Amino acid sequence: MKYLILIMLSLVSLTLTAAEQNYPFDDVQKEQDFNQLLQELRCPKCQNQNIADSNALVAIDLKNKTYQLVQEGKSKKEVVDFMVQRYGNFVHYDPPINSLTIWLWLVPILFIVLLAGWIILNSRKPNIAAHSISEQDKQKAAALLAEIEAERKNK
Amino acid sequence: MKHLKLFIPVAAFLAASVFFYMGLFSDPTDVKNANLQRPMPEFSLPDLMQPEKTYHREDLLGEVTLINVWGTWCVTCRVELPYMTKLRQQGIKIVGVYYDNAAEAEFSGINLQQTQADVKQMLANLGNPFVFNIYDKDRDLSLDLGVTGAPESFLIDPEGQIIAHRRGAIDERVWQRDFAPLVAQYQGK
Numbered sequence: 001m002k003y004l005i006l007i008m009l010s011l012v013s014l015t016l017t018a019a020e021q022n023y024p025f026d027d028v029q030k031e032q033d034f035n036q037l038l039q040e041l042r043c044p045k046c047q048n049q050n051i052a053d054s055n056a057l058v059a060i061d062l063k064n065k066t067y068q069l070v071q072e073g074k075s076k077k078e079v080v081d082f083m084v085q086r087y088g089n090f091v092h093y094d095p096p097i098n099s100l101t102i103w104l105w106l107v108p109i110l111f112i113v114l115l116a117g118w119i120i121l122n123s124r125k126p127n128i129a130a131h132s133i134s135e136q137d138k139q140k141a142a143a144l145l146a147e148i149e150a151e152r153k154n155k
Numbered sequence: 156m157k158h159l160k161l162f163i164p165v166a167a168f169l170a171a172s173v174f175f176y177m178g179l180f181s182d183p184t185d186v187k188n189a190n191l192q193r194p195m196p197e198f199s200l201p202d203l204m205q206p207e208k209t210y211h212r213e214d215l216l217g218e219v220t221l222i223n224v225w226g227t228w229c230v231t232c233r234v235e236l237p238y239m240t241k242l243r244q245q246g247i248k249i250v251g252v253y254y255d256n257a258a259e260a261e262f263s264g265i266n267l268q269q270t271q272a273d274v275k276q277m278l279a280n281l282g283n284p285f286v287f288n289i290y291d292k293d294r295d296l297s298l299d300l301g302v303t304g305a306p307e308s309f310l311i312d313p314e315g316q317i318i319a320h321r322r323g324a325i326d327e328r329v330w331q332r333d334f335a336p337l338v339a340q341y342q343g344k
Contacts, residue, residue: 044303047183057257058303061294064261086301088189 023067034070037079038063040094044087062091188309188320189301195222195315196299203253203288204271210289212315219341221249221334222309223284223325224297227273228256229305233281235324240282242330247338251288254297254305310334312341 025031038052045056051063062083069079080092089095097105190196195212202208215222223239225232243249253274255265267290274288291297300309303322310319319333 044186044301055258056304060257060261061298065298084189086189086299087303088186088301090186 023063025071030070033076033079034067037066037070037076040080040092041066041083042091042093044091050093188317188322190299190309190317191320193317195309195311195317196296198289198296198299200289200291200296203251203274203290206267206290210287215250215311216313216315218248218313219338220311221247222252222300222311223249224252224254224291224300224302224305224307224309226254226256226305227270227277228259229254231324232306233277235306235326236277236281236284238326238330239284242325243284243286246342248286249284251285252296253288253290254294254302255291257294260294310337 023034025034035052039050041051041062043049043051043054043056043059043062045058046054049056049059051059051066066079066083069082074082083091095101195215197212199209199211202210221239221242223235239249253270255270259265278285289296294302300307306324308321308325309317312318318337321329321333325334
């Protein structure tokens with residue numbers, strides 16, 4: 001079983017490196033940029049894959065274009081802008097904050113703030129009530145304790 | 156005040172229900188093309204049948220035109236050819252952008268003679284809606300147009316502005332709903 005897992009794992013990594021070797025680079029920085037871009041750019045056809053993973057026809061073209069642009073010396077941001085210009089924000093896995101996407105960040109924060117406020121408000125009231133024991137109850141408790149003490153002594 | 160509090164969970168439940176109900180019928184693949192309401196990109200590409208002839212953006216201007224990105228390898232493209240041929244007979248100017256299969260181009264290379272023969276045969280069988288076909292050699296024009304696959308169609312106005320887009324085949328229903336009103340607007344002028 002262990003060996004089977006090992007063999008399967010080695011196969012997975014082999015196919016990954018094979019995909020990268022199709023695009024030779026002289027410059028390490030460019031190669032890094034290229035690989036990061038392939039991870040960040042989303043395939044417009046297959047929705048939940050980046051273009052490194054996807055086998056869709058359009059992903060081949062986007063990979064080739066990314067390679068060409070990086071080889072021409074374009075920065076990562078320039079390549080992303082190039083793609084967003086043509087395929088919209090959908091094509092990048094890190095979309096910019098705008099009037100619509102801001103809610104993705106605001107809603108959880110609002111939720112936490114409201115919840116925290118609610119907990120604080122609610123935790124105060126019962127505590128005050130719990131700590132203030134009425135004189136009557138105190139006397140009752142003292143009487144009970146005295147009774148128990150008396151019983152113990154009698155035994 | 157106390158009664159109002161009781162409505163908070165009900166309101167929250169209703170809001171969540173509406174949100175999820177909308178999600179049930181929304182299509183995640185329905186992403187708007189980024190080029191809509193933008194000018195048609197510049198290009199300089201050969202004619203598919205006569206590669207010595209070159210087309211530019213200016214060749215598409217002057218009247219409202221349907222740009223159809225297609226390929227003989229694409230099954231859905233075959234489906235829409237007869238209907239588009241009918242449109243041509245009704246006086247719609249349709250220009251083809253021939254789009255090679257990227258995987259085929261990558262692994263075995265494209266033989267232009269073979270492609271031309273395939274195109275001739277297919278158009279003879281199913282009808283030829285195209286005034287001419289631009290050969291998008293390295294698929295750069297398609298990439299500039301934000302094409303995600305074939306077929307895709309773009310309607311451009313006489314000034315070269317993209318005014319409508321369709322991902323997938325064009326049939327009677329789609330044409331009447333998305334394209335015909337826009338075409339009528341320009342052809343009436």
